[in-house]
Amino acid sequence: MHNGDVSFWWRQRGLLPRRPSLPASTDADVCIVGAGYTGLWAAYYLKRADPGLRVVVLEAAFAGFGASGRNGGWVTAALPGSRSKYAKGPRGADGVRALEQALRDTVDEVGRVCKDEGIEAGYVKGGVLNVACSPAQAARLNARLDRDRAWGDGEDVVSYLNQDQLAQRMNVADAAGALYSPHCARVQPAKLAAGLAEAAVKAGVELFEATTVTAIAAGQVSTPFGAVRARYVLRCTEGFTGRLPGLRRKLLPMNSAMIVTEPLSDAIWDQIGWGGCELLGDEAHAYMYAQRTADGRIALGGRGIPYRYASGLDDRGAVAPATVAQLTDILHTMFPATASAGLAHAWCGVLGVPRDWCASVTLDPATGLGFAGGYSGHGVAASNLAGRTLADLVRGERSELVTLPWVGHRWQAWEPEPLRWAGVHSLYTLYRAADRLETRSGKPATSPLARVGDLISGIPH
Ligand SMILES: Cc1cc2nc3c(=O)[nH]c(=O)nc-3n(C[C@H](O)[C@H](O)[C@H](O)COP(=O)(O)OP(=O)(O)OC[C@H]3O[C@@H](n4cnc5c(N)ncnc54)[C@H](O)[C@@H]3O)c2cc1C
Secondary structure, three states: OEEOOOOHHHHHHOOOOOOOOOOOOEEEEEEEEOOOHHHHHHHHHHHHHOOOOOEEEEOOOOOOOOHHHOOOOEEEOOOOOOHHHHOOOOOHHHHHHHHHHHHHHHHHHHHHHHHHHOOOOOOEOOOEEEEEOOHHHHHHHHHHHHHHHHOOOOOOOOEEEEHHHHHHHEOOOOOOEEEEEOOEEEOOHHHHHHHHHHHHHHOOOEEEOOOOOOEEEOOEEEEOOEEEEEEEEEEOOHHHHHHOOOOOOOOEEEEEEEEEEOOOOHHHHHHHEOOOOOEEEEOOOOOOEEEEOOOOOEEEEEOOOOOEHHHEOOOOOOOOHHHHHHHHHHHHHHOHHHOOOOEEEEEEEEEEEOOOOOOEEEEOOOOOEEEEEOOOOOHHHHHHHHHHHHHHHHOOOOOOHHHOOOEOOOOOOOOOOOHHHHHHHHHHHHHHHHHHHHHHHOOOOOOHHHHHHHHHHOOOO
């Protein structure tokens, strides 16, 4: 089994020859730091809207090296954060509904661009299933459905499937029921990142790789190869943000780890079902997420080691054996038919989590400094919407997008160390213990341990 090497997705796609570094100091209209989905979408839409703009993207490694080339491939309309927190913005609850509708439209927009630009990322819009694997998970699922209905989500947004209805789509051991939403698509993440980078370059974006930005200031971005002077500077570094000077406590680099099986035999797929390419998640506190890949594997992820001291990062994505064992156990428990299937690869990456778990898209017109991120694990579709929104903000467009409640949303800083480390590790220790207790006890009530975890984290529901 491969471990690390960035991700299975990149190994399957094949790494591209590295693009050149920034050759020398230069001027641009917009300089974007980071070539993940956020930076690439922002650059792509800026150039498409105004081909006369000079847009320079600086990337420390290569386009799609970060979470964008390592994720679970859920192009999901899930809100990155809490409705009640976004509802405190000037547009109130209507603004939240507008943001949720914009995210649903974004799932289709990603598919449209893939089609128009010939990006073969295995995009299939099969929806998403959230299964309940214990009575406590079933109770949370029902509570979630009640909240969604109270916000006005109808059957077209989310519906309940009982055990039999779920079994018509997929056989998950011990699943009592599921929520189904059609607003989610599957992609091969690295193929999306690679195709998007090519589309941006084709549109005229100047993308420099192996160029680490060492400092960002109004009007100027510094690198070891020279500076880029630009009226607008957009920081699109999500989970890596803490490496930049002065930004260590801005976004917590939360780890997420994945495993992928070898292609499964037809006999195994006959037992599992899963013919509709739905994305799959559960209702555990330390939740799992999975996809059936285009070539008939299961790729499954979960939290792993949640956080490294002092916002540390593990660049190449190597996963601890204990995490591989945890994820394999989830795979075998949910799908006993996979017990004899081999694992092909394990890897991990970091996503950016703000202190209130709500994403932000911000541009200060006075300084020209902007950023987007903090999607808290829901960044694949959200980064497209954020990129389009940054493009509108830079161009001074008074579009609907720039009125959405995450625009200009402000965060508190994370606690200094060792509090940050202790807080995140206690949180996930409590959540894992709560998950074990809930499964063993078979009681429908959420474990009190999880409630303590929610209090520590302030994770919104
Ligand atoms: C394992 C995993 C699974 C996930 N699964 C899902 C999922 O299924 N669905 C979903 O919606 N979200 C998922 N996410 C989250 C999602 O992938 C991210 O939110 C999203 O990709 C963030 O994109 P980004 O462009 O903002 O950041 P990134 O993709 O992390 O890109 C940031 C880029 O900035 C570069 N960079 C950093 N510092 C510098 C610097 N100083 N100079 C120059 N460049 C720099 C990095 O090299 C990197 O390429 C997952 C994340 C992980 C890690």
